[in-house]
Amino acid sequence: PHRDSFPLPHSLKFKHGLKIENDLLFDVANCGAGFSLTEHNTNARKTSSNGVWYSCRIGNVGWSRGSHYWSIRIQDRGPGGHELLGIINGNADMSATGRLGDSTNGFSYYVVNGNKLGFGAETGFTQAVIRNGDVIGILLDLEESTLTYFHNGHNLGSAFSKIPGHPDKIKYYPAIGFYEFGNSVRLVRTIV
Numbered sequence: 001p002h003r004d005s006f007p008l009p010h011s012l013k014f015k016h017g018l019k020i021e022n023d024l025l026f027d028v029a030n031c032g033a034g035f036s037l038t039e040h041n042t043n044a045r046k047t048s049s050n051g052v053w054y055s056c057r058i059g060n061v062g063w064s065r066g067s068h069y070w071s072i073r074i075q076d077r078g079p080g081g082h083e084l085l086g087i088i089n090g091n092a093d094m095s096a097t098g099r100l101g102d103s104t105n106g107f108s109y110y111v112v113n114g115n116k117l118g119f120g121a122e123t124g125f126t127q128a129v130i131r132n133g134d135v136i137g138i139l140l141d142l143e144e145s146t147l148t149y150f151h152n153g154h155n156l157g158s159a160f161s162k163i164p165g166h167p168d169k170i171k172y173y174p175a176i177g178f179y180e181f182g183n184s185v186r187l188v189r190t191i192v
Helices: none
Strands: 005-007 018-020 026-031 035-038 043-046 054-058 067-076 083-089 106-110 116-118 121-123 135-141 146-151 154-160 172-178 184-191
Touching: 026 035, 026 043, 035 054, 043 067, 043 172, 054 083, 083 116, 083 135, 083 146, 106 154, 106 172, 116 154, 135 172
Parallel strands: 005 184, 018 067
Antiparallel strands: 026 054, 035 043, 043 184, 054 172, 067 135, 067 184, 083 106, 083 172, 106 116, 116 121, 135 146, 146 154
């Protein structure tokens, strides 16, 4: 099937050891209630209006080492833009309610206000305004313990610089969090 694509940010073209993650798939077994996965599990949409946060993670990969980059297109922010994009570790309960980053198991970027969530706290990060159709690039560098975000190819900066890790014990997975009915994203192929 045809996949949506977006170019790799120029600042990353020569990053040593960077792995472009173009084969990511959402996994229904690792999604909370009310998610619909379509287009071979590359699209995720919240189909319930239950007024609670649920998360969904990628099921076919997880990393404890290396530098990884992937892209997500915002298809529908919903009425308020209550979407979270980030990572979650293998200790997270994907059936539980709550925002991605409200516990020590996850870290995320909040589309509605540009804040970051991690270590159980929400703090300011960027003033970027995210709209439907925009692409958010995510760089997880487990060698540097950083999580960096890009908006339509422009570097927003490192949201987190002390991602906890242990190469043999902690594995991280790309993840999203939705609150509102209709929230929708699509995994995008990154072109080098």
